[in-house]
Amino acid sequence: MAVAIADPVRRHILTMLRAEPLSAGDIAQRFTISRPAISRHLRVLRDSGLVRDDLVGRRRIYRLDPGPLAPLLDWLTGLTTVDRWGRHLDALETEVYRTRRERRSRGPAEHRREHTA
Amino acid sequence: MAVAIADPVRRHILTMLRAEPLSAGDIAQRFTISRPAISRHLRVLRDSGLVRDDLVGRRRIYRLDPGPLAPLLDWLTGLTTVDRWGRHLDALETEVYRTRRERRSRGPAEHRREHTA
DNA sequence: CGAAAGCGTAACCTATAGGTTACGGGTTTG
DNA sequence: CAAACCCGTAACCTATAGGTTACGCTTTCG
Structure with missing residues (x-):
């Protein structure tokens, strides 16, 4: 859990998701690093339970789950x-x-x- | 800062220091890893400001500083x-x-x- | 229905975090 | 004052975190 928060990119993603749910692409657009890198950050957040995702068409919408x-x-x-x-x-x-x-x-x-x- | 908390050993050290100040040796005694390893964990905690140290004779007493x-x-x-x-x-x-x-x-x-x- | 969009995964590379042993410098003790 | 303590640092090794490019699958669009 704590390791998920340790990375600044992931902290930023969480901050963004606090305001509104976002698709993977939308999130990636706001960073300079590559999209696959973001994808793996999202995976870490998913695995730690801090983020939930809904598939909507070909998009995957992420929303914050601060429970953990x-x-x-x-x-x-x-x-x-x-x-x-x-x-x-x-x-x-x-x-x-x-x-x-x-x-x-x-x-x-x-x-x-x-x-x- | 957040990276200082990411490591379980460091989290444990902080928990120990919440109860009472401890010398470097005392802390190291409670773990199975080597004393130099603990020493470097303490350095990380010191650099992040989570811990303050007083030199008392040849001992170095660490105390928690939760401010940061x-x-x-x-x-x-x-x-x-x-x-x-x-x-x-x-x-x-x-x-x-x-x-x-x-x-x-x-x-x-x-x-x-x-x-x- | 073929092309393009959206997104995850695999394979690969490099920096670094965290462990170990060896060492040295200040402090107490017998 | 020499020996033993306490503790930090240096040098070294290995695992892994985080980045990139290449690729494939599913869904939408013209």
């Missing part, structure tokens, strides 16, 4: 949300002044959460 | 926001039934390259 963005958006807001209980500062001190031996004694771990005091 | 995420978050919410004026459906019809000649008469656009973020 929800998890990413949640994660981002989670990151942006400030931690109000001051765990950050406490953790900073413990982290800074902890010695190597102390750290080693706990061994490598998955997501350990013990600094929540 | 704001533009991306805005863009994403913009995409997710529903267009209430029904422009979508109207646009769909015009798009579907418009002929090639009509489209051509508008000429190619110079939209390109605004999302270089």
Whole structure:
């Protein structure tokens, strides 16, 4: 998912589709890169579910589907949300002044959460 | 910016740093890939401004800085926001039934390259 | 019905992202 | 003060992302 957004061309396509549905050709016309390149960008967007397509005659109309963005958006807001209980500062001190031996004694771990005091 | 989030390892690092600041070594310990690999991921995060570092003795403590995420978050919410004026459906019809000649008469656009973020 | 439009796919090329090992420079420790 | 730590960087290798041209299929038009 996130990789689909990583490319500037794809981000631009999504922005365009937010305003109105567009055919593959219409989209390609607005870029300088070749049409097959756009076609493959559209495929990435299709595979990631960010875009749906309807075949109308010999044209293929693309429209935006922002649904799959929800998890990413949640994660981002989670990151942006400030931690109000001051765990950050406490953790900073413990982290800074902890010695190597102390750290080693706990061994490598998955997501350990013990600094929540 | 968006490219910094595209990698799962970096996303995981950011998630870890949301809970508490961590030294480079601590971070590396939680992954199976080599420490230099983590070091370069941290560099990408540093260069994108998502992470700040304080040198404490021979250790380098990393902490999260979600500030640079704001533009991306805005863009994403913009995409997710529903267009209430029904422009979508109207646009769909015009798009579907418009002929090639009509489209051509508008000429190619110079939209390109605004999302270089 | 043959020609042209619209669009996806295949084959190919190049840049780069991400991994590894080897190394060096500042800092702490015994 | 020498040895061990912590951590970044350099050099190198490989997979893949993203671009191009060539091609084929389906649909429309004269």
